[in-house]
Amino acid sequence: MDLSSFAQARHRRGLAALWLFGLGLAGTFLLAVGYGAVEIGPGQSIAILAAQTGLDLPWEFTRQQEAVLLAIRLPRAVAGVLVGGALAASGAALQGLFRNPLADPALIGVSNGAALAAVVAIVLGAGIVRLVPALPRDLLLPLAAFGGGLATTFLVYRIASRDGRTDVATMLLAGVAMNAMAGAGIGFMVFLSDDQQLRDLNYWLLGSLGGITWDRLVLVAPLMLIGILSLPFFARPLNAMLLGESEAVHLGFSVERSKRAIVVLAALATGTSVAITGVIGFVGLVVPHLVRLTAGPDHRLLLPISILFGASLVLIADLFARTLVLPAELPIGIVTACVGGPFFLWLLLRRRGPGGW
């Protein structure tokens, strides 16, 4: 076998996949901003966006279309892209870190840990702000969610790791315990909350991209972008860590430092996602797995493609969430769980076949 042509073919396939998923995201984005009570064609969407920068394109659009796109559809779609990218990047990075394809931010309790902290912020927020007046109210929620996500990630990781190896069963069971404890805490907060808070909480615990405004997005987007754009830089240590942590050290990587950075960045990405949209499960599990099937497990491709695909998937899920039961809206977490749950079971069954994951 000719090794260099084999390597080249793989390289080309990887680049093709990157382009394919990139174009896919662009198409999904245009579909997501165009579909709804007010129809906006793909060309019109592009023309509206171009018009904002002073460019005149040959597609005509109405004032109403422009207003709907800019004020409602666009922030929602941008939030979808960010959340999908953040969850998928966290999922892919955590799976590499745990050396395990079942590590999903929601499954191992990270999302719920973030959710608990955020719920505490919603219910007790007024009191906290009174205690620390310097803290802006709008930053409290993302910061709390980030802290909750970080604490849970760290705990699960410490519990499941011994001698540089992470035990699958321990990790998932630790996740079950984390979810149960966070669930109890969330339940207690629901018990404490008044009617208005309850409405906020309920909608938010099942995940929703509804009600996203530019104001809320602008606060959190930079934090999410840090997580999304930094994680791909850890592709090489993550590749080496697939051999084992000591092996990665032997290969010259500062494993402890990379591990800490990855945990913090994944918690940042997941926590801030939870802060603006609530808990959207299974994206971090399903996306990296499907990407691995098409582009292979090399993190240099896996991480960027997962970000693109995760963004597309959340946009599609949101499209279903807001059109399935018109005129009402389904929480998006229900849509992703309906698809992700069976997928998870399929993964467990497939595991019996040869070739591992």
Next chain:
Amino acid sequence: MLRADDIQVRYGSAEVLRGPSLSVAPGEVVAVLGPNGAGKSTLLAVLAGTLRPHRGEAALDGRALADWSPRALALRRAVLPQSSELAFGFPVLEVVLLGRSPHAGATTRAADLAIAEACLAEAEVTHLAGRLYTTLSGGERQRVQLARVLAQIDFPKLDFPDAGQGGEARYLLLDEPTSSLDLAHQHATLRTARRAAERGIGVLAILHDLNLAAMYADRLVVLSRGELAAEGTPAEVLTEALVREAFDLPVHVTRHPTRGCPQISPI
């Protein structure tokens, strides 16, 4: 020179290493022998720089391993693990290319590929290059890992007589490199270790097969209960009294019919 001095390691209250000292020079094959639980793998981890001893110090070229950056150390020594599983299905070629990680920035893709190709051939796994690592047998995996560590220390580039001698010598630490291999590949792996030594690489291998060690090692080191029980050439170390004492097994020592090195037969 890669050396460890007066190494003491405890796991909880159990004292695993009680002050053995050991050195590997460029161009020699040292076999570490000893019964299970003697502390062989722990000593290897200390020499690899991944385990800090409680007392004593491991050093490369006179500089403590703790003072080396992980990457600088990775350019000078590679470690073959006892077994290595991969969570995801990487092709064998990519696994071997992972060995080139510490060279990132100082090498080209084409050079890495050429080195990977030569190392695959040396470990006799060229035919597996396109296979997924997760579909290989234990023995095949061990040979792929051997190719990976050879790629890490530039094995194919060192093919002139005294390359790697002096300040830039490389070291290869092998933890039971033959444990999953069939008879022919056990010998092939140790022949590779010998070839590495001929190219100026210092090789340290943990072995369980005393006869294999006698045939390929320049020097044997016997560990027992965390202490150095014996050290020397195969002929000096593999005596009936010493093997009975260290391994708790009565043996008869003969000579290899063609090579003349000692061979052990349990009685």
